[in-house]
Amino acid sequence: MQQAFDIKTLPDGFEPSKDGTHAVFTRPIETSPNDERSYRLLRLRNDMEVLVMHDPKADKAAAAMDVHVGHLSDPDNLQGLAHFLEHLLFLGTTKYPTDNDYKQYLSLHAGKSNASTSLDHTTYHFEVGHEHLEGALDSCTEREIRAVNYEFKRNLQVDTRRLFQLGKHLSSRDHPYWHFGTGNLQTLQEDPKREGIDSREELIQFYHTYYSSSIMRLVILGQDSLDQLAGWVVDKFSDVRNLGISPPAYFNPPLTSKELLTTVFVKPIKDLRSLEIKFLLPDMTQYYTVQPIRYVTQLIGHEGKGSILSLLKRQGWANSLSAGSSSAGIGFEFFKITVNLTKEGLLHHEDITVIIFQYIQMLRQEGVKSYFWDEITSLASMRFRFKEMVPASTYVTEVARTLQKGYAPEWVLSGSDLIRTHEPNLVMNILHKLSIHEWRSQVVTQDTTVVPGGMFTQVERWYGVEYHVEQVSLELMKRLETLSVHPDLHMPAPNDYIPKNFDTGKPPTSTSISPPPLTHPILIKHTPLTRIWHKKDDTFWVPKVNLHFLFKSPIVSLSPSNQVKSALYVELIKDILTEQVYEAGLAGLSYSLHCTIVGFILSVEGYNDKVSLLVQKLVETMKTTFSTDDNNNNNNSDEDENRFWRVKDLLERSLQDCQLNNPSIQAPYFMRYLNAERMWTWLERLEELESITPESLRRFCPEMLARIHIEGLIHGNMDQGQVLQISEMVEQILAPTRPLIPSELVSLRSFIVPEGCRAVYQRNMSDPSNLNSAVEYYIQIGGGGSGTSPLLPMATTTTTTTTTMTTTSPVAATAAAVVAVVQRTQRALVQIMAQIICEPCFNQLRTIEQLGYIVHSDFCPYSGGTLGVRISVQSDRDPIYVEKRIEHFLRERIGSLFLKTMTETEFQKQVQSLIQKKLEKHKNLKQESTAYWEQIKSGYYDFEEIQEDVQEMRKVTLEMMKTLFQDSVSPDASYGKKLSVHIRSLKLPPPPPPLSLSSSSSSSPGTDNGEKGDDCVLREGTVMIKDMVAFKAKLELSRAPYPVIDLLRYSKL
Secondary structure, three states, X not given: OOOOOOHHHOOOOEEEOOOOOEEEEOOOOOOOOOOOOEEEEEEEOOOOEEEEEEOOOOOEEEEEEEEOOOHHHOXXXXXXXXXXHHHHOOOOOOOOOOOOHHHHHHHHOOOEEEXXXXXXXEEEEEEEEHHHHHHHHOOOHHHHHHHHHHHHHHHOOXXXXXXXXXXHHOOOOOOHHHOOOOOOHHHHHHHHHHOOOXXXXXXXXXHHHHOOHHHEEEEEEEOOOHHXXXXXXXHHHOOOOOOOOOOOOOOOOOOOOOOOOEEEEEOOOOOOOEEEEEEEEEOOHHHOOOOHHHHHHHHHOOOOOOOHHXXXXXXXXXXXXXXXXXXXXXXXXXXXXXEEEOHHHHHOHHHXXXXXXXXXXXXXXXXXXXXXHHHHXXXXXXXXXXXXXXXXXXXXXXXXXXXXXXXXXXXXXXXXOOOOOOOHHHHHHHHHHOOOOOOEEEEEOOOHHHOHHHOOOEEXXXXXXXXXXXXXXXXXXXXXXXOOOOOOOOOOOOOOOOOOOOOOOOOOOOOOOOOOOOOOOEEEEEOOOEEEEEEEOOOOOOOEEEEEEEEEOHHHHOOHHHHHHHHHHXXXXXXXXXHHHHHHHHOOEEEEEEEOOOEEEEEEEEEHHHHHHHHHHHHXXXXXXXXXXXXXXXXXXXXXXXXXXHHHHHHHHHHHHHXXXXXXXXXXXXXXXXHEOOOOOHHHHHXXXXXXXXXXXXXXXXXXXXXXXXXXXXXXXXXXHHHXXXXXXXXXXXXXXXXXXXXXXXXOXXXXXXXXXXXXXXXXOOOOOOOOEEEEEEEEEOOOOOOOOOOHHHHHHOOOOOOOOOOOOHHHHHHHHHHHHHHHHHHHHHHHHHHHHHHHHHHHHHHHOOOOXXXXXXXXXXXXXXXXXXXXXEEOOOHHHHHHHHHHHHHHHHHHHHHHHOOHHHHHHHHHHHHHHHOOOOOOHHHHHHHHHXXXXXXXXXXXXXXXXXXXXXXXXXXXXXXXXXXXXXXXXXXXXXXXXXXXXXXXXXXXXOOOOOOOOOOOOOOOOOOOHHHHOOOOOOEEOOOHHHXXXXXEEOOOOOOOOOHHHHEOO
């Protein structure tokens, strides 16, 4: 019989349960008024704290376990050990002895899992169909060392990772912050082996030392009752070992006088220019009821008038600025101010440092202003009051981390959100710690002329980062010691965008049955110039709205020059608006503006009370930016010219850096190019950018806006009258624009790969130091609505209902309906195929064959109805070898599955798992808006797509899938249509030409990177794409996207 709880040792507010197996927190837990879940906080006998959440509407269950230990606790001679353990923990367990059993269980029940390791946390989480939660709760070393090593190689050329590790490398050796947390083959295998250390034994020792229930926090969310969830927790987690330990803590500072008052000059991979000033602060978690760091962060990071950024932009020295603290580990955190510099700003990095300290000095002199504190406090309360749901796995992971922070139990869900007390002294203490005597700066640049001595003198060990460390000059210190506040730096004005009206019009709860929510928006305006869709929020009842406008202009994509001018136009608008609308962002209103191949898209989201003010400001700026109208305020000024050259420089560097992206980014980019009817590469746009001037842009912008088509969706807490007012306002501001003619509104299409085509496009990496290569392997299935697919007979026999599109011709309507039928069935088949391939692909190519860290497969549709499945791999192996392993996997593993081993029951599990994912409900207003907007943007307006897809999926049989595999998916398929993109590392030898041999026999996976013979030779019949434009010129195009239904069925007109 287990010993009863000692009530005296229980934290305040906990009471033993009736059966004595656990303790329960008996006071109410503070939750958002918008949160309908119920919660129970438990404490098990082994001191593990657990929060269980009952959500009757949840379609996914989820759980997260946070262990308060990370790579700060790695042994000095085994760096990366905590990360290594994270990789290993769920590969094989007593209940799931085979490596992929656990992931396969989740995959078959609409689930997924992941894990992460930080400085002092390791977090494991999963989500799964709610009825399979209990099963999911139950849950080689050399191979996983290689997986860790591949993860390291993936990040080797990523500047953010390189800069992070350099900052750690240059910290004090008296604090473990200097550890190399990712680890690699050298730290986890080669060095330990040379020193006689058994990595496996050390791993076991690490687990037995730190994996204690006393520093674990568990969160579980499900549809099941709190009693049921609590029962599972007690049954499955009470026996986890309790070592009685506290989270590891380290008390020496990671930065000492030796590291402070230095400037580190760093050479990046990409053409970056930035200045970072870093301060060391004590751990601020204990002050969570005050959150004084928010006040400092919002002021230093402010972008409005009187801010640091406003002054730096006027000087022509900066493009952007960010500020904030990061909780690095128990006992300390960093406060960082990062400035994205212009060329001129790079030369003035010391002057910028002075301006930053002048602003901090101004804040000290001004003291804590009550109006700004009240704004921060009220905005925090507003965000918490209307906090919306997020995906289950995201939520449980966030809360598991929060349980480790030591908040009062009743505030575990609100402690990070709300400011409860006003203590100006804590704010002033932080401002005094941002001292001129305790900081370190980092200047990131490829330009050695700004580096003292003209060269980078040192190299960091793991990532090979070149850098140079210099003491802060006496001249700069003298300037800092005699600071006077700059006259252009001052506190911001009160925020006019803070909303006051939060009424949602939600009907009172009554016994009457409310109508079900609408499943689509309503077309409320349809003119030659404008088409507006509207849906009043009838699901989430929050005082928010999402607005999306697509401004179609055919001249945007006529040439790469026009595309670049459009991009410049968009970036100039955003730069102009930085100072004017920054406060809207603080008040919960945000916008995005980006260029597309058919025009540009403006999206606004947030509280509806003041949204029309923001939309008006945005559209007015669109109208006046680089206009030839002499009445416009920002026309032909010196500031306008300076802004143009600064933004052009930003765009130029962004395009140049595309060639330095990791191969896992470049491979899908060039696959999109091969499939797209019209797309200008970064190189084509870069070539055109050079010749663009302010004058040419002034000629272009009015022409672009002279004739447009506006399509909009407004979804949320607005009625039809308010929506039409906004629509009219947009039209009036843009007047006298004229509408496009209908033939100019046709959407772009995709190319149809010929049957029997197996083509490869090879491209070398531009970065000579990048070890990684990548393969994007795309199998196109069907004909993009052409009606020529071998699936057509099968499709027509399995579909019983059709719909027609709006047309004046009955024949055309019937043809369109038949094509829609074919596409429905094809979509169902291809999505099921992608679902079946996904988990074994990861298991075979990553876990077993260890081809690389990045391995994934998914359903891949392109514009115009072309459908397919893609497999993506980033690896240090030769791409030809990787492609052959992909084809071996498809031929042997998937082929065997379909043709030999898969039963009807197993197949139906896969189908039901996919259906469960498809039917997952939207968690918040934004998710629902995005789903509607994607359908509008696509040109299909298929608001019932998910329900129609699910209907078709239920009709698909295993025999249909076998036929699809043999005809279209197998590397030897009779109707196979395959494209692949190979991005090759320059570290690899040049590829040989294809052999005139059959490659139906498969090579065994190699044990190193020196593949020979057939391993690195493309199969017979492979088409090498030497000229992408010429290749595309020979292909047919798919149908253009078209409405799948008469739009008047969605209209009130």
